[in-house]
Amino acid sequence: MVLWSYRTIPQTSTKETPFSMTYGTEAMLPMEVAVNTLRVANKDEESNAQDLRINLDILEEKREKSGMRQAAYTHATERYYNQRVKEKAFKVGEYILRKNEASRDQPQGNLIPTWEGPYIVTEANRNGAYVLETMEGRQIPRTWNSRNLKKYFF
Structure with a gap:
C-alpha cells in the first residue's frame, strides 16, 4: 500500500506522480476497474486507446515541465538554506x-x-x-x- 500511495501521490517538487511521469496517464485503482466508477463508465475501448495515445504524445512535454519545476524547487530550497547559513571565518592567531x-x-x-x-x-x-x-x-x-x-x- 505504501508503494502504491507513493506512485499515485503528486510529488512536491514536480507536481506530478511518478506513475504519470512514466506512463503518461494517471494510475487507476483496481477497485475503480472492478466497480464501474464515473471515471471508467464513460470510456469505451476506442476512446480509451485514443486518450492513451494523446497522453503518450504529450508525455515528453510533461516531463520537461516537471524538470523545470524540479529545478525551480531545488533553487528555492537552496536559496532558503543559504539565507540562514552564517559563514564563520577565523584569522590565523585567533x-x-x-x-x-x-x-x-x-x-x-x-x-x-x-x-x-x-x-x-x-x-x-x-x-x-x-x-x-x-x-x-x-x-x-x-x-x-x-x-x-x-x-x-x-
Whole structure:
C-alpha cells in the first residue's frame, strides 16, 4: 500500500506522480476497474486507446515541465538554506573553541562540556578548514571545519 500511495501521490517538487511521469496517464485503482466508477463508465475501448495515445504524445512535454519545476524547487530550497547559513571565518592567531562531540575526546553524555579549548588557529585552508594548536604549541591532528569551531572571548 505504501508503494502504491507513493506512485499515485503528486510529488512536491514536480507536481506530478511518478506513475504519470512514466506512463503518461494517471494510475487507476483496481477497485475503480472492478466497480464501474464515473471515471471508467464513460470510456469505451476506442476512446480509451485514443486518450492513451494523446497522453503518450504529450508525455515528453510533461516531463520537461516537471524538470523545470524540479529545478525551480531545488533553487528555492537552496536559496532558503543559504539565507540562514552564517559563514564563520577565523584569522590565523585567533583563539577558538572546538566542539567536544566533533573531536570525541571525552565520552559523550549529558553532563560533559559542549566546547573544549581554547586553541589557536595556525592555518586557514579553503572551504572553512582550519589547522589548530594548543596553547602550549602542540599541533592538533587533522583539519577542523568551521562548523565545529567558535570564537573564544576571554
